[in-house]
């Protein structure tokens with residue numbers, strides 16, 4: 523029988539429909555198609571220099587040179603759990619070098635494919651081995667969270683987080699929603715620099731959240747994608763996580779080195795599960811291997827070797843902290859410049875949230891209609907929720923952005 527009988531349009535996949543673009547990565551696709559010389563991409567969360575170029579940190583280049591020049595390095599497979607040094611150093615970085623949980627060997631850490639992979643492996647582990655399958659994520663949150671956790675086998679619900687009226691934290695709503703969650707439920711928390719809102723709880727508010735969660739036995743799952751990138755200080759940005767670990771109870775943490783070491787495409791991250799005892803941690807690690815092995819077998823070697831080289835050398839670590847602070851400071855400076863430019867123009871509205879919010883993104887409060895207007899008239903690209911990446915902005919482009927925002931809020 524002719525093969526055409528089995529297909530339409532000459533393909534057995536003829537019935538496959540066109541998928542919609544990822545809402546965040548789709549912004550870059552649209553940007554790339556725009557021929558205008560004025561175009562500006564504030565959609566994607568990747569750091570750019572003042573000149574608008576991607577940045578490879580000097581310390582990363584140095585670490586790579588060391589690796590390349592070391593003839594003893596080979597390309598053998600890593601263990602399923604990844605590079606052992608990398609795992610130990612990553613746990614120290616997020617929990618602190620004096621963390622009792624590390625000293626008591628209660629932490630199981632596995633190298634994963636950046637932050638996303640760490641979340642996914644953690645999600646699948648919980649779906650298989652934890653008694654409560656519901657995870658509460660903030661409303662709003664990073665667009666991929668719902669998909670990652672749903673596909674991991676968890677059931678996703680939301681808790682209130684952001685108050686559009688104050689453009690700040692809705693602490694009352696957050697506490698009410700977590701109080702109403704079933705005992706034992708998992709709660710996804712952004713360790714710092716909440717994406718997309720740029721709104722973080724204060725340390726006092728974190729303490730309230732911690733007390734409530736511990737009293738209800740809710741299990742914290744921290745997403746740490748921006749350690750050091752928010753304040754410029756690695757310890758300050760890990761405070762929330764360390765508060766929860768200090769009380770001796772359990773939690774999960776997904777770490778990413780995409781932003782803070784600029785290793786986006788190297789896909790370097792770690793999942794750590796802080797357990798109640800050392801023997802539980804050993805068993806948890808053995809089960810994490812069973813999650814990872816059929817998924818991608820074992821993680822890539824290059825990026826983790828770069829991170830380990832930097833973290834274990836005192837002088838390179840120091841250089842990293844300086845370069846990291848410079849990136850954070852440039853972002854904070856962009857916030858100030860944009861705020862000043864809008865104030866100078868007399869743009870209607872209170873724009874103080876631009877300088878109050880923290881991290882890579884400003885949640886501007888612009889409507890999707892205003893965003894569309896700015897894209898069509900000013901060639902400025904961002905997600906339709908009005909989130910702009912401050913890391914994609916430069917002094918030179920601030921006036922253009924301020925003009926566009928001014929026009930959008932006065933005309934729409």
Ligand SMILES: Cc1ncc(COP(=O)(O)O)c(C=O)c1O
Pocket residue numbers: 567635636637638639664712717745747778779780786791
């Ligand atoms: C909140 C949050 N979590 C996780 C990630 C995952 O990033 P990656 O997988 O590149 O480390 C991101 C990236 O934008 C993020 O903003």
